[in-house]
Amino acid sequence: MSFKKIIFAIFFIVLLFMAGLFFAVPQLAAQTRDILIGIYAAAGLVLWGILSLTVYGLGKSAVKKVTGPKEKRAAPAKKTAPFDENAVQVFSILQRRGRLIDFLKEDIGVYEDSQIGAAVRNIHKGCKEAVEEYVKIEPVMREAEGDEVTVKEGFDPSGIRLTGNVKGKPPFKGILRHCGWRVLTTDFPPLPKKQDLRVLEPAEVEME
Amino acid sequence: MNKSRYIVGIDLGTTNSVVSFIDTEEETGGVPQTHLLNIPQLTDAGVVEGLEHLPSFLYIPGETELPEKSLDLPWSDDTPYVVGKFARKRGAEVPLRLVSSAKSWLCYPDIDKTSAILPWNAPEDVSKISPLDACARYLKHVRMAWNHTMAGGESGYFLGNQDVYVTVPASFDAVARELTVRAADKAGLHDITLLEEPQAAFYSWINKKDETWRDQIKIGDVILVCDIGGGTTDFSIIEVKDEGGELTLNRVAVGEHILLGGDNMDLTLAYSLRRHFTERKINLDTRQMLGLIYSCREAKETMLNDPDIRSRPIVILGRGRSVVGGTLETELKRDDIEETILNGFLPECSIDEMPVEKKAAGFRELGLQYATDTAVTRYLAKFLRQNANMDEADGGHKTGFIHPTKILFNGGVTKAGAIGGRLINVLNNWLAADESSPVSILEGSDPDTAVATGAAYYGFAKREKGIRIRAGAGRSYYVGVETSMPAVPGMPAPLKALCVVPFGMEEGTDFKLAEQEFGLIVGEHAEFRFLSSLVCKDDAPGSVIEEWDEGEIEELAPLETTLQAAGMETGALVPVKLHSYLNEIGVLELWCEASDGSGRWKLEFNVREEHID
Numbered sequence: 001m002s003f004k005k006i007i008f009a010i011f012f013i014v015l016l017f018m019a020g021l022f023f024a025v026p027q028l029a030a031q032t033r034d035i036l037i038g039i040y041a042a043a044g045l046v047l048w049g050i051l052s053l054t055v056y057g058l059g060k061s062a063v064k065k066v067t068g069p070k071e072k073r074a075a076p077a078k079k080t081a082p083f084d085e086n087a088v089q090v091f092s093i094l095q096r097r098g099r100l101i102d103f104l105k106e107d108i109g110v111y112e113d114s115q116i117g118a119a120v121r122n123i124h125k126g127c128k129e130a131v132e133e134y135v136k137i138e139p140v141m142r143e144a145e146g147d148e149v150t151v152k153e154g155f156d157p158s159g160i161r162l163t164g165n166v167k168g169k170p171p172f173k174g175i176l177r178h179c180g181w182r183v184l185t186t187d188f189p190p191l192p193k194k195q196d197l198r199v200l201e202p203a204e205v206e207m208e
Numbered sequence: 209m210n211k212s213r214y215i216v217g218i219d220l221g222t223t224n225s226v227v228s229f230i231d232t233e234e235e236t237g238g239v240p241q242t243h244l245l246n247i248p249q250l251t252d253a254g255v256v257e258g259l260e261h262l263p264s265f266l267y268i269p270g271e272t273e274l275p276e277k278s279l280d281l282p283w284s285d286d287t288p289y290v291v292g293k294f295a296r297k298r299g300a301e302v303p304l305r306l307v308s309s310a311k312s313w314l315c316y317p318d319i320d321k322t323s324a325i326l327p328w329n330a331p332e333d334v335s336k337i338s339p340l341d342a343c344a345r346y347l348k349h350v351r352m353a354w355n356h357t358m359a360g361g362e363s364g365y366f367l368g369n370q371d372v373y374v375t376v377p378a379s380f381d382a383v384a385r386e387l388t389v390r391a392a393d394k395a396g397l398h399d400i401t402l403l404e405e406p407q408a409a410f411y412s413w414i415n416k417k418d419e420t421w422r423d424q425i426k427i428g429d430v431i432l433v434c435d436i437g438g439g440t441t442d443f444s445i446i447e448v449k450d451e452g453g454e455l456t457l458n459r460v461a462v463g464e465h466i467l468l469g470g471d472n473m474d475l476t477l478a479y480s481l482r483r484h485f486t487e488r489k490i491n492l493d494t495r496q497m498l499g500l501i502y503s504c505r506e507a508k509e510t511m512l513n514d515p516d517i518r519s520r521p522i523v524i525l526g527r528g529r530s531v532v533g534g535t536l537e538t539e540l541k542r543d544d545i546e547e548t549i550l551n552g553f554l555p556e557c558s559i560d561e562m563p564v565e566k567k568a569a570g571f572r573e574l575g576l577q578y579a580t581d582t583a584v585t586r587y588l589a590k591f592l593r594q595n596a597n598m599d600e601a602d603g604g605h606k607t608g609f610i611h612p613t614k615i616l617f618n619g620g621v622t623k624a625g626a627i628g629g630r631l632i633n634v635l636n637n638w639l640a641a642d643e644s645s646p647v648s649i650l651e652g653s654d655p656d657t658a659v660a661t662g663a664a665y666y667g668f669a670k671r672e673k674g675i676r677i678r679a680g681a682g683r684s685y686y687v688g689v690e691t692s693m694p695a696v697p698g699m700p701a702p703l704k705a706l707c708v709v710p711f712g713m714e715e716g717t718d719f720k721l722a723e724q725e726f727g728l729i730v731g732e733h734a735e736f737r738f739l740s741s742l743v744c745k746d747d748a749p750g751s752v753i754e755e756w757d758e759g760e761i762e763e764l765a766p767l768e769t770t771l772q773a774a775g776m777e778t779g780a781l782v783p784v785k786l787h788s789y790l791n792e793i794g795v796l797e798l799w800c801e802a803s804d805g806s807g808r809w810k811l812e813f814n815v816r817e818e819h820i821d
Contacts, residue, residue: 096252099525099531102529102530102531103531103532105529106529106530106531106532106533108532110533111532111533115532115535115537116532118521118523118535118537119523119525119526119531119532119535120532121521121523122523122525123525123531189251189255189256189257190255190256191254192252192253192254192255192275192277192278193254193276193277193280194254194275194276194277194278195253195254195275195276195277195278196275
């Protein structure tokens with residue numbers, strides 16, 4: 001039950017109670033007045049109950065009218081914005097196996113090369129093992145970088161990028177500067193059910 | 209059982225279990241092909257993946273610590289614990305909920321292996337299990353994984369209906385073997401056969417060599433199988449003999465169960481490096497220690513495989529988000545490895561040396577000894593000397609030890625070239641000093657999977673009547689008989705040992721001990737002390753041993769029975785004789801049979817707490 005609804009309920013009970021008291025004739029005997037107060041309070045509760053349910057059913061607008069000025073709380077970002085679960089899974093694996101996100105989020109400018117280097121060895125190892133396990137990657141062109149290669153007619157420009165003096169028609173001769181990378185297969189485990197798939201790595205709380 | 213399609217070998221390891229199988233319907237042109245089972249298991253919360261090994265770890269989560277459905281397996285969504293890689297991973301974060309090394313507990317003498325004691329020292333709210341249960345659960349996971357992956361819904365292909373061989377260390381005594389069979393039974397595998405791990409390793413070597421193995425072995429060869437795993441070291445000797453023109457293999461000696469292995473080496477290295485940090489006033493927490501041990505293991509393996517590498521960096525990443533900022537570094541030098549591993553665990557020594565033993569506190573030695581010395585080479589020396597007499601082919605060697613001619617390595621530790629190399633050097637020095645030629649290595653098996661693949665191949669060889677290693681009982685077993693000497697206050701009654709199972713007794717045979725008669729009382733609990741020996745190989749069943757040297761005969765869990773018989777009045781005395789069986793699956797059974805033939809009662813191993821009276 002939210003804080004807003006509780007405030008509303010209390011407000012309404014008090015309102016009804018006061019109304020009850022107002023209409024209760026002060027001259028009545030104490031006993032009868034007590035009974036009347038009780039009846040009005042009970043009636044107030046019942047009315048509040050009915051109204052709460054109705055308001056809840058109708059939506060938040062009625063509630064807002066009552067509680068609007070009382071609290072200005074920014075609604076927390078609800079889990080409704082879309083995200084790509086499979087992309088998150090890749091980052092999650094790289095974080096859990098190689099601590100890549102920790103590394104990328106860290107300000108490494110303050111450290112010596114040797115310290116960064118030492119840590120990177122471990123991060124590299126973990127990420128490399130994970131990548132090799134789940135993705136088979138091959139070079140786009142198999143020749144050694146620095147070798148002269150020929151790019152045939154009808155080549156796929158999304159796979160081979162020409163630089164330098166690009167003119168004329170294929171076949172083109174040139175020096176291979178980067179072999180390119182292409183994915184052969186991906187083999188990721190199924191996403192776990194019933195978990196917050198946005199979590200790359202859970203927070204760790206160590207118990208004493 | 210009717211011949212099943214699959215023959216399956218299960219290596220139920222201390223740290224990792226591996227499952228291998230032969231498909232008898234597969235076309236392989238004669239030589240059976242072993243395959244490894246890809247075992248689905250949880251590798252992270254809610255993530256199931258297949259691996260060719262199943263870490264022998266079990267994690268018992270609390271009610272709220274893991275997300276819902278984290279432990280769902282393809283065959284079960286209500287298992288309250290997890291087995292395998294995720295168990296090991298999570299157990300590193302929460303050690304008090306982790307059950308590990310359950311197999312070693314099966315031969316731990318002084319605890320009740322059937323009561324819920326693991327995880328050891330876990331707090332109240334962790335629901336504990338017994339070592340027997342832990343082993344049963346690993347086997348159950350294997351069974352369910354097999355049925356899910358291989359059976360395709362046909363019950364004829366369920367693991368419980370295949371020929372299953374489960375391996376045990378050769379040094380496992382009768383009690384530990386029976387517990388292994390009980391664990392399998394609990395797991396739903398009611399029809400298994402046990403096989404010793406060093407033998408399995410040898411079978412795997414035979415299989416890998418196809419038909420050429422006979423070229424590498426000749427009559428008279430003495431093969432030392434040297435199995436150094438993560439937690440244990442196991443030695444066996446297999447002799448190659450000639451019987452009527454046929455080459456036969458006989459397993460003639462078994463070493464004691466030495467609780468010493470690769471994990472000890474990694475721990476020693478890690479602790480020696482930890483000094484570098486404590487000197488700088490940095491204390492490592494548990495996670496960082498684990499990271500240190502892991503890095504040490506990797507660095508050690510790299511250096512032991514490449515003699516040119518002089519040192520390796522050891523890096524422990526920072527905890528929390530500052531992975532670079534919190535990094536701790538040191539290095540492992542080749543000198544550290546030489547000193548700690550090679551000189552600490554495999555020192556040069558003479559054939560006469562004994563492992564350094566701590567003096568036992570009590571008046572009576574109970575159960576198996578723990579490795580008090582880290583020198584594997586000294587244990588090897590002791591093993592070769594203690595088994596010298598049995599080998600006639602040796603002739604009259606002056607220093608009296610077995611001279612191996614070939615060596616087969618098994619176990620992850622032996623993958624590092626320098627370790628095998630050092631062992632061979634030490635062994636060759638002993639041989640040369642006694643005018644024998646150096647050993648040669650039997651190469652070609654995979655030390656991580658040989659036990660499992662070898663077990664599957666053994667099953668195949670049994671069916672097809674292929675070459676088999678003759679083994680039989682790896683120990684002689686005795687029942688304790690107290691002498692009828694007058695009691696002396698303060699002194700234990702002297703014990704004599706009545707041999708009920710001779711060393712080498714063949715599987716499927718039995719002995720009736722006709723001479724000794726015991727009186728059991730109906731309705732009363734009767735207990736027999738039970739002992740075994742790895743070295744007294746010549747004792748015949750029925751013979752009584754009055755004296756033995758320390759360590760030659762050791763006491764195991766007692767045997768017990770309560771005589772219940774219809775038609776017998778409580779309190780009546782029944783004279784019985786003992787009858788021992790070594791059944792086909794490798795388990796020892798001891799029965800009391802009434803001398804007048806009116807009944808028989810099986811003696812059961814009392815695996816509960818030992819009382820020291």
